[in-house]
Amino acid sequence: MSQPVFQAVQAAETTVLADSAVSEHQPLIITLFGLFVLATLGITVWAGKQTKSAADFYAGGRQFTGFQNGLAISGDYMSAASFLGIAGAIALFGYDGFLYSIGFLVAWLVALLLVAEPLRNSGRFTMGDVLAYRMRQRPVRTAAGASTIVVSIFYLLAQMAGAGVLVSLLLGITTEEGKIGVVALVGVLMIVYVTIGGMKGTTWVQMVKAVLLIGGTLLITFLILLKFNFNVSDLLGMAADNSGHGAAFLEPGLKYGATPTSKLDFLSLGIALVLGTAGLPHILIRFYTVPTAKAARKSVNWAIGIIGAFYLMTIVLGFGAAALLKPDVITASNKAGNTAAPLAALEIGGGGDSTGGAILLAVISAVAFATILAVVAGLTLASSSSFAHDIYANVIRRGEATEKEEVRAARWATVCIGIVSIALGALARDLNVAGLVALAFAVAASANLPTILYSLFWKRFTTQGALWSIYGGLGSSVLLVLFSPVVSGKPTSMFPDVDFHWFPLENPGLISIPLGFLLGWLGTVLSKEKPDIGKYAELEVRSLTGTGAH
Amino acid sequence: MATDAPPPSKGGSQNSPETPTTEAFVEVQKGAEFGELRRSHRSFAFPLTIAFIAWYLLYVLLSNYAGGFMGTKLFGNINVALVFGLLQFVSTFVIAWLYSRHAAAKLDPKAEAIKSRMEAGA
Numbered sequence: 241m242s243q244p245v246f247q248a249v250q251a252a253e254t255t256v257l258a259d260s261a262v263s264e265h266q267p268l269i270i271t272l273f274g275l276f277v278l279a280t281l282g283i284t285v286w287a288g289k290q291t292k293s294a295a296d297f298y299a300g301g302r303q304f305t306g307f308q309n310g311l312a313i314s315g316d317y318m319s320a321a322s323f324l325g326i327a328g329a330i331a332l333f334g335y336d337g338f339l340y341s342i343g344f345l346v347a348w349l350v351a352l353l354l355v356a357e358p359l360r361n362s363g364r365f366t367m368g369d370v371l372a373y374r375m376r377q378r379p380v381r382t383a384a385g386a387s388t389i390v391v392s393i394f395y396l397l398a399q400m401a402g403a404g405v406l407v408s409l410l411l412g413i414t415t416e417e418g419k420i421g422v423v424a425l426v427g428v429l430m431i432v433y434v435t436i437g438g439m440k441g442t443t444w445v446q447m448v449k450a451v452l453l454i455g456g457t458l459l460i461t462f463l464i465l466l467k468f469n470f471n472v473s474d475l476l477g478m479a480a481d482n483s484g485h486g487a488a489f490l491e492p493g494l495k496y497g498a499t500p501t502s503k504l505d506f507l508s509l510g511i512a513l514v515l516g517t518a519g520l521p522h523i524l525i526r527f528y529t530v531p532t533a534k535a536a537r538k539s540v541n542w543a544i545g546i547i548g549a550f551y552l553m554t555i556v557l558g559f560g561a562a563a564l565l566k567p568d569v570i571t572a573s574n575k576a577g578n579t580a581a582p583l584a585a586l587e588i589g590g591g592g593d594s595t596g597g598a599i600l601l602a603v604i605s606a607v608a609f610a611t612i613l614a615v616v617a618g619l620t621l622a623s624s625s626s627f628a629h630d631i632y633a634n635v636i637r638r639g640e641a642t643e644k645e646e647v648r649a650a651r652w653a654t655v656c657i658g659i660v661s662i663a664l665g666a667l668a669r670d671l672n673v674a675g676l677v678a679l680a681f682a683v684a685a686s687a688n689l690p691t692i693l694y695s696l697f698w699k700r701f702t703t704q705g706a707l708w709s710i711y712g713g714l715g716s717s718v719l720l721v722l723f724s725p726v727v728s729g730k731p732t733s734m735f736p737d738v739d740f741h742w743f744p745l746e747n748p749g750l751i752s753i754p755l756g757f758l759l760g761w762l763g764t765v766l767s768k769e770k771p772d773i774g775k776y777a778e779l780e781v782r783s784l785t786g787t788g789a790h
Numbered sequence: 791m792a793t794d795a796p797p798p799s800k801g802g803s804q805n806s807p808e809t810p811t812t813e814a815f816v817e818v819q820k821g822a823e824f825g826e827l828r829r830s831h832r833s834f835a836f837p838l839t840i841a842f843i844a845w846y847l848l849y850v851l852l853s854n855y856a857g858g859f860m861g862t863k864l865f866g867n868i869n870v871a872l873v874f875g876l877l878q879f880v881s882t883f884v885i886a887w888l889y890s891r892h893a894a895a896k897l898d899p900k901a902e903a904i905k906s907r908m909e910a911g912a
Binding site for chain 1: 809810812813815816818819824827828831832835838839842843846847849850851853854855857860861863865866867868869871872875878879882883885886887889890893897898901902904905908909
């Protein structure tokens with residue numbers, strides 16, 4: 241059964257096939273997109289009517305169950321990067337793409353064992369609540385707000401890049417204006433979701449999206465496995481042959497094994513992935529949507545189960561795409577491989593001329609579109625909450641703002657962040673979105689995780705330590721990215737025509753994460769201020785017992 | 791210094807009426823019962839965190855520097871690298887389960903007891 245599969249795919253042919261499938265079945269694709277948008281807008285309006293207090297807007301009224309939140313966390317986490325980026329990375333580089341899945345999953349243990357429950361117990365709306373608890377409020381909240389916004393914007397950039405690529409492929413949009421129009425549409429929708437629906441609306445959108453994503457992925461995974469009679473070894477063998485790399489395709493090293501530098505890059509990526517999750521603001525604020533720490537624990541457990549299952553399926557999707565499609569077909573459609581999963585869906589449904597292929601392509605595209613919309617909404621909410629609650633209410637207004645004013649500030653911040661991300665999204669179209677997300681993880685692990693852990697577990701930690709750690713981790717990771725090959729100096733860079741890179745690694749984690757931890761320690765031992773013993777007692781007892789939790 | 795502004799207490803209507811004083815927190819923190827709760831959390835969570843990060847780093851390092859070993863075929867096209875990767879999934883599921891069991895048995899009852907006593911204002 242393997243031969244016909246092989247033959248069907250020739251570079252030019254399939255591109256044409258994809259085009260004809262798109263033009264013939266475009267109404268179907270647009271209908272599915274439209275249905276999702278209408279349904280989620282309905283949810284948003286309904287949730288908006290119930291959003292009255294600040295706790296409703298920021299934390300969905302803290303009324304969600306562990307399972308619901310677990311589903312919503314999965315929805316927030318399984319971004320376009322996981323779905324499109326990992327499948328694409330595996331399809332092009334084989335085994336090396338798999339590292340993303342593993343790092344993204346193992347990372348949840350840091351959140352489960354050390355962060356989720358204490359955060360739920362001692363914070364209220366934002367990551368800054370916990371970071372600033374024992375410290376001087378204004379400087380630490382400013383730092384926490386800055387790093388929340390930077391991490392979220394990096395992450396948003398990745399999602400926006402995915403949106404532009406995907407939707408333009410699916411709707412057959414080829415003009416640059418068209419692609420930018422798509423990015424703008426996504427931006428406007430996310431502004432609507434967040435300003436009207438707040439956390440309650442966003443959480444429901446995440447849940448719907450998680451169910452759609454898991455359902456769509458299950459379907460394609462099943463069909464791919466069916467094609468190979470559920471013989472995974474055959475699937476891998478065909479992927480290896482078809483990739484042109486042979487057995488090396490199934491071994492580590494194809495993307496990262498070439499030079500000592502690229503090996504260090506792999507290590508850097510690995511560290512950033514595993515330590516980043518527990519510092520991602522849009523994930524952390526999800527723990528506030530449940531009533532207790534026990535429910536927060538339960539939601540992480542559900543998330544680990546759902547996300548783990550999903551990543552196992554991305555292995556099949558990625559290697560399936562490699563087995564079914566020639567590598568140049570994948571790269572012809574998108575240099576970074578981001579469209580491998582939808583192309584595999586088209587192929588497994590019977591190819592471009594078949595109705596089956598077109599339907600599957602439409603379904604998977606709608607799922608990917610839903611994924612992007614839901615994740616950008618979550619990210620925008622995280623950054624606008626932090627702006628309103630940390631910076632506006634506690635720094636600018638020094639805690640004197642009313643709830644109403646705070647929520648109004650959050651809505652305006654949403655609009656501004658939406659506009660910024662639309663502008664940036666238009667710039668980053670040809671970067672692999674999984675790689676871009678890995679940068680957000682590196683920044684989160686460098687700037688946020690050290691301060692979260694020190695705050696919760698180290699009695700001596702001081703304001704100066706927190707500031708050095710946040711600004712040091714944030715500054716070093718962003719600077720290293722700026723002078724890395726991601727931004728300039730390579731054909732795959734954001735600006736391929738100029739070269740001002742001097743940092744050899746694409747991921748800064750290897751340097752910036754240890755630096756964040758080191759600066760937190762150094763800032764503390766060198767500071768003259770005495771740690772506030774009383775405040776630490778409050779934070780520690782609250783965080784472990786839930787006494788006085790909001 | 792850290793007395794600038796009390797951490798978020800706006801909209802205090804949602805606070806339980808019996809929010810304990812800082813002195814009460816200090817007292818509890820020094821007590822044997824809380825000490826035991828802290829020990830049960832840390833003595834479980836910290837070593838386990840170090841263990842799974844080491845296990846994960848072992849995987850990353852082997853992928854990087856032991857390509858020959860990782861490429862060894864076990865059966866069919868299934869090689870050591872793939873099995874090693876899948877074992878990371880298994881270990882993650884197992885550790886999550888172990889921690890949740892430990893928390894339910896050892897942490898929750900102690901935390902609950904301290905919380906209800908403090909919120910009752912005792």
